Amino acid sequence: MSATLAPRLSPPERDPAWLGxxxxxxxxxxxxxxxxxxxxxxxWVFFERDNARVTGQFLASFWPPAHDAEFLxxxxxxxWRTVAIATAGMTLAFVVAVPLTLMSTRVLSVSALSGRMAAxxxxxxxxxxLLLIVLRSVPELVWALVFVRVVGxxxxxxxxAIALTYxxxxxxxxxxxxxxxxxxxxxxxxxxxxxxxxxxxxxLLPQNAAELTSYTVYRWECAIRSSVVLGFxxxxxxGQQLDNSMKMFNGGEVFTMLAVFVLLVALADRVSAGLxxxxx
Amino acid sequence: xxxxxALELQALAARHPAARAxxxxxxxxxxxxxxxxxxxxxxxxxxxxxxxxxxxxxxxxPPSAGRLTLDGTxxxxxxxxxxxxxxxxxxxxxxxxxxxxxxxxxxxxLAGRLPAMGLLGSLRSLxxxxxxxxxxxxxxxxxxxxxxxxxxxxxxGGERQRVGLARALxxxxxxxxxxxxxxxxxxxxxxxxIETLVGVARERGVxxxxxxxxxxxxxxHFPRILALHQGAVAFDLPAAAVTRERLQRLYEGQEHELRxxxxxxxxxxxxxxxxxxxxxx
Amino acid sequence: xxxxxxxxxxxRLPPRLFxxxxxxxxxTAGLLALIVASFxxxxxxxxxxxxxxxxxxxxxxxxxxxxxxxxxxxxxxxxRGTWETLAMSALGTVLAAAAGLVLALPASRLHEGxxxxxxxxxxLLLNALRSVPELVWAALLLIAxxxxxFAGTLALAIHTAxxxxxxxxxxIENAPPGPGDALRAQGVGPxxxxxxxxxxxxxxxxxxxxxxxxxxxIRAAAVLGVxxxxxxGQLLSFHMGLFHMGKTATILGAxxxxxxxxxxxxxxxxxxxxx
Numbered sequence: 001m002s003a004t005l006a007p008r009l010s011p012p013e014r015d016p017a018w019l020g021x022x023x024x025x026x027x028x029x030x031x032x033x034x035x036x037x038x039x040x041x042x043x044w045v046f047f048e049r050d051n052a053r054v055t056g057q058f059l060a061s062f063w064p065p066a067h068d069a070e071f072l073x074x075x076x077x078x079x080w081r082t083v084a085i086a087t088a089g090m091t092l093a094f095v096v097a098v099p100l101t102l103m104s105t106r107v108l109s110v111s112a113l114s115g116r117m118a119a120x121x122x123x124x125x126x127x128x129x130l131l132l133i134v135l136r137s138v139p140e141l142v143w144a145l146v147f148v149r150v151v152g153x154x155x156x157x158x159x160x161a162i163a164l165t166y167x168x169x170x171x172x173x174x175x176x177x178x179x180x181x182x183x184x185x186x187x188x189x190x191x192x193x194x195x196x197x198x199x200x201x202x203x204l205l206p207q208n209a210a211e212l213t214s215y216t217v218y219r220w221e222c223a224i225r226s227s228v229v230l231g232f233x234x235x236x237x238x239g240q241q242l243d244n245s246m247k248m249f250n251g252g253e254v255f256t257m258l259a260v261f262v263l264l265v266a267l268a269d270r271v272s273a274g275l276x277x278x279x280x
Numbered sequence: 281x282x283x284x285x286a287l288e289l290q291a292l293a294a295r296h297p298a299a300r301a302x303x304x305x306x307x308x309x310x311x312x313x314x315x316x317x318x319x320x321x322x323x324x325x326x327x328x329x330x331x332x333x334x335x336x337x338x339x340x341x342p343p344s345a346g347r348l349t350l351d352g353t354x355x356x357x358x359x360x361x362x363x364x365x366x367x368x369x370x371x372x373x374x375x376x377x378x379x380x381x382x383x384x385x386x387x388x389x390l391a392g393r394l395p396a397m398g399l400l401g402s403l404r405s406l407x408x409x410x411x412x413x414x415x416x417x418x419x420x421x422x423x424x425x426x427x428x429x430x431x432x433x434x435x436x437g438g439e440r441q442r443v444g445l446a447r448a449l450x451x452x453x454x455x456x457x458x459x460x461x462x463x464x465x466x467x468x469x470x471x472x473x474i475e476t477l478v479g480v481a482r483e484r485g486v487x488x489x490x491x492x493x494x495x496x497x498x499x500x501h502f503p504r505i506l507a508l509h510q511g512a513v514a515f516d517l518p519a520a521a522v523t524r525e526r527l528q529r530l531y532e533g534q535e536h537e538l539r540x541x542x543x544x545x546x547x548x549x550x551x552x553x554x555x556x557x558x559x560x561x
Numbered sequence: 562x563x564x565x566x567x568x569x570x571x572x573r574l575p576p577r578l579f580x581x582x583x584x585x586x587x588x589t590a591g592l593l594a595l596i597v598a599s600f601x602x603x604x605x606x607x608x609x610x611x612x613x614x615x616x617x618x619x620x621x622x623x624x625x626x627x628x629x630x631x632x633x634x635x636x637x638x639x640x641r642g643t644w645e646t647l648a649m650s651a652l653g654t655v656l657a658a659a660a661g662l663v664l665a666l667p668a669s670r671l672h673e674g675x676x677x678x679x680x681x682x683x684x685l686l687l688n689a690l691r692s693v694p695e696l697v698w699a700a701l702l703l704i705a706x707x708x709x710x711f712a713g714t715l716a717l718a719i720h721t722a723x724x725x726x727x728x729x730x731x732x733i734e735n736a737p738p739g740p741g742d743a744l745r746a747q748g749v750g751p752x753x754x755x756x757x758x759x760x761x762x763x764x765x766x767x768x769x770x771x772x773x774x775x776x777x778x779i780r781a782a783a784v785l786g787v788x789x790x791x792x793x794g795q796l797l798s799f800h801m802g803l804f805h806m807g808k809t810a811t812i813l814g815a816x817x818x819x820x821x822x823x824x825x826x827x828x829x830x831x832x833x834x835x836x
Contacts, residue, residue, distance in 0.1 A: 010414035015386070016429055017407055038648035039710045040791075046705055055705040084599035091596050095619075137817050141784040141794075145801055150619055155603045229696045232788060239697075246700050254701075258693060265692040275592070278585045340746050367748025376658075378743030380761035391757050394749045402753050451747065 026029045061251030071253065074241070075260050082237035083264070085155050085230070086223035089162025093223075094216065096167030101174040104128040107183045107204060108196045132175075135168025158235025162223055173215055181207050214276040221268045228261060237265075285350050285369065285455040287314040287337060293348035294336040306332040307510040309346055314487060316351075319478055321502035322491040325534040328508040330491040331375070334457045337489060339363065339370040350455070367495030368395030371453035375460040377444035381433035385424075385443055388432055390417045392447035418449040421476045423469070437464040445473060449480055456481060458490040462497060470494065474501050493537065495527060621727045629810035637817050638796065639816075646792035646819065649710050650775060650782035653717030658771045660718065661725030669730040670749065671759070672741055684730070690723025695781045699790045713790030717778050729768045767833045772827045772834075779823040783816045793819070 006268070035041075045051060102108065104125050111118035117125075140161040147157035186203035231239015238261055245253040291309040299306065307329040314320055322330050335341040336348065339355045347354055355366050371392065379388045386409045393411070394402055401410060409415065412428070419425045420456050422442040427435060435443065441464045448456050461477065462470040481488040492498040498505055500517050507514040507522075507530050514530050515522075531537055668683035674701035706712040740758035749757075786794020793816055800808040 011413040011425075012428065015412065017384070018408055021407065032652075034651045035648040039652050039713065039714045041652065041711060044709065045711065051707070058704055065712060081603070083595075084603050087595055087599040088603060088605070091599075119749050134817075137780075137820050138813070139780050139784045139816070141787055142797065142813065142816070145787070145798070146622075149801075150622060156605045156607075159603070159605060225692075225694050229694045232696055232700065242697065243700065246704070249704070258697070261697075262689055262692045266688070275588050278588050338746050340742075364748040364750070367746065370747070371742065372746040374743060375738065376739055378740040378758075380740050380758060382765065383757075383761040385763075387757070391744065392747075394744065394753055394757065395747050399750075399753070403756070406756060453747075 007132055058249055058251050061249065062255040064252060065255040065259065066250070066252035067256065071256070074256055075238070077213055078236075078238045078241050079260055079264055081155065082227045082231070082239070083224060083268075085158045085235065085237055086162065086220065087229040088155075089159045089227065090166060090216070090220050090223050092159065092163035093166035096163060097170035097174055100128055100132055100167070100171040101178065102196070102200060104132065104171070104213060105175050105178045105204075107186055108190070108199060110196070113191055129175075130276055132168045132171040135164050136172060137168075138165065140165040140226055141229060141233060144233050144235055148234050153236070154236040155236045157233075158227055158230040158237070161230055161235070162226055165226075166219060166223060170216065170219065174212060177208050177211050177215065178204055217272045217275045221265065221272050224265060224268050283316040283454070283485045284318070284481075286316040286352070286487075287312070287455070287487065288349045289313075290347045291347075291350055292336060292343045294332050294341050295344045296332060297341065304511070305344055306511055307336060308510075310513055312506070312513070314489065314515070317485040317487055319480075319481055319488045319502055320490070320504045320506055321498040322489065322506045322508060323493070323495055323498050323530070324508035324514070325531050325537050326493075327510070329511040330508055331459055332511075333508065334372065334459050334489065335453075338370055338457050339367060340372065370455040370457065371448050371451040373444050373448055373456070373458045373461065375463060377440040379432040379440060379443060381431075383432055385419070385430050385432060385435070386412065386415050386428050388443060389418055389446050389450060393425060393450040393451075396452040408472075414450060415446075418446040419443070419548055421449065421480070422446050422473060422487055427434065438466065438469060441465060442469070442473060445477060448477070454486055456486055456488045456490075458488070460493060462492065462494055470497060478502070594655060625804075625806035626810040628807060629814060630807040631811060635808060635811065639793070639811055640792075641813070642786075642793040642796045643815050643819055645710050646782045646786075646794070647779070647823070649714045649717065649785070649790075650778040650823070651793055653714045653782065654721060654775045654778050656714070656718035657721030657725050657774070660722035661729050661802070662767070664722065664726040665729035665733055666755070667767070668726060669733040671733065671744065671755065680832055684727070686732075687723045687726040690719055691727065692723075693720065695720045695778075695785060696788060699785045700788050703789055708791070709790045710791030713782060713785040713792065716785060716790065717782060720781075721774050721778060725770060729763075729767055732766045732770075733759060736762045737825060768834050769831050772831050776820075776824050776827045779820055783819065 001218065046055065046147035106117070109117050109125070110120055111113060111121050126198055143164050144157050147160050151157055151160075181204070185207065186199045187197040189203050195203070227235070228239040228242070231237045231241070232243045234240065238257060242254065242257050244259075245257065287291070289310050291311055292307070293305045294307040295303070295305045295310045310333070322333060324330055332341065336343060339348075339350075340500075342356060348356070350366065350370075352519065353366070355363055358366065385404070390405060390409055390411060393414075394518060396439055397405065397410070402404075404410060416425055416428055422445060424439060424442055427443075429441060432443065432470060441461065445458070445461055448458070456477075458477065461473060465473055474497055474498040477490070478488065480486075490502070492502075499522060505518045505519050505522050507526070509530055515526060517526075664683060664687060667677075667679040668687060670677040670680060695716050698719050699713050701713050702712040702719075706715065736759050739753050740762065744754045744758050782792055782794075784794045784797075786792040786796065787798045789795060793812055795815075797809060797812045800812065
């Protein structure tokens, strides 16, 4: 075929994808407007005279950051408190998650060794999974609000809230990790008459220990962030002090605490990465 | 019609970008002159430095020694703006078609014209292709007109290669540097593609330098053959003067390449690893 | 007199449990110390929680949740709060995606020879944005913007911009360089190289990350109201403060349903868009 042959087909008139694009852009615009209304999206509110004055004063008070020794000591104490709440909460979450994971994982099912899982165990496993989903879905702030009513203000409410929510999260991911590994070793142990716990300790756990630990340590950093958030509802720690300082419009204290918090998260991130590398 | 770019290499040597310092350059000091509108095929066994030569000509690889001039100017001595303008006058078609997988063929082909489009025109073309008839005509030359609005990842390897070549037809370039244009094409399509490339280059007076593994295609369609061997020029002759013995000597130790197909390009790296998702849920 | 060498290799003892040279041992020891110190330094009211009194009051407390209040006028209020929360999360995520994309460009090395001078600073900024939790951003913004969902939307947007910016930057850096290199060889400027070569390659990934963050943001939006940022959270803290446990139960139910709904939508959308 020579290169100078005239085109055989006439070129198409329009881009066929154009109508589709116009439709989706229109749909997005139609959905956007009510959302702007519902969220009271009014950026000009920042420039209203009273608002601007208060904001300006607050922002101006950020510098210099509060740095007197007594305050810094308090911040250090509260930062430790936050880490302690997170660590204690994660430990309890681990304690909650492990039995629930063992109960929900299909790999340890004896009845499934010979074909389909029996009805009873299947229902039990589904029920435990549902429990894990419920534990995960309720935000920890809500748990904290409830527990503050029961046990009063203080770290207990925070620790329990983290324990329940993160227990659900850990349980779900542990289950996924256990089921994604190779089941052969574990099932052989079960077939040869080992108990489920034995199969777990000698089969599942050695295989997946690195990944399980790695994930747990990674979640610990998230727990530190959560515990600051819980401080806003009375669980103590850095969050509560931050709330107090903000209510007093004390920008200097807020700035110091935020800086300490960002550093804390960065440090926890580094520690977590180091731990994961060492154990993995 | 303005003529193609004239090339001149004076003892130009180029090193592979990933090579260790001190290693032998992939392209030994080479002296070469290509006139405006000339059509030239570069042959040689794999590892001979063909791709390095093309990249040096395309101003994509700075020379480690020697000088390159395009139409009398040394591109590496130009200020950045003029170098970019000069780059707009050439077109480099790599061996692996540089097409984003989920882009449509029409947009990919029209992207060849970007050096000639203004910023606003380019942005508008993203939403609605600016010149569908031109893209259609270019694809028509490679027998791909019906794939105009298809997604690139729905095409076969050979079709993708032809789309990459069709881009050249839309580029406002006076110099075409084509790397292994036939590696994924069957013999019939290879003939059509090479005829189109050389034909259009001749029509427009564009200088064409193509590396080819298919020596018979090179001899049949190109008037001038440049042979590289281990980074140096083995011979630079009109096609009629290339004898069997010269080819045997060129491909000594790699006769299978002389007889068989071109080696396929290295398989593209697997999808990049997903980064750790930073969330707490 | 020297003994002949043993016929079989010497009996090897198992490794010691704690080896001073093993780094993992030190880390584990440190971890255990941290856990013990945490429990010891906090004065946790275990007795209060596990006493019979507490169990009874807990039981009574839980009993007040049932029956949940399902009167029509309250359900309307809950529906309005749900819509407000949904709008907050969706708008916040969209704004964050736009801001994240804008920040991802200086935060990534667009190609091999890119100087990427602002990379370190922008990444620090993104880290700072994502380290501060949404609730803290909301509390800060409430001072400037007043009570209501606007502060919540912006808080979500700012925090998520940090997360998405970092994810987008990594996706852009990992994009295959072939298409971009070909356009750069033709002298095309960086903006158009990004739009024609890089963005088409990473767009499915970017949308997937954005939709995934929406799932997280709906949970965050639901509770932002606790500090006054509107939506279901504000209703929740209001009624809990007044001990209207029946109404609280309804609100909690609405929260769970909303979260599940958004999870399903996000999952389906991700499947459809990356087909």
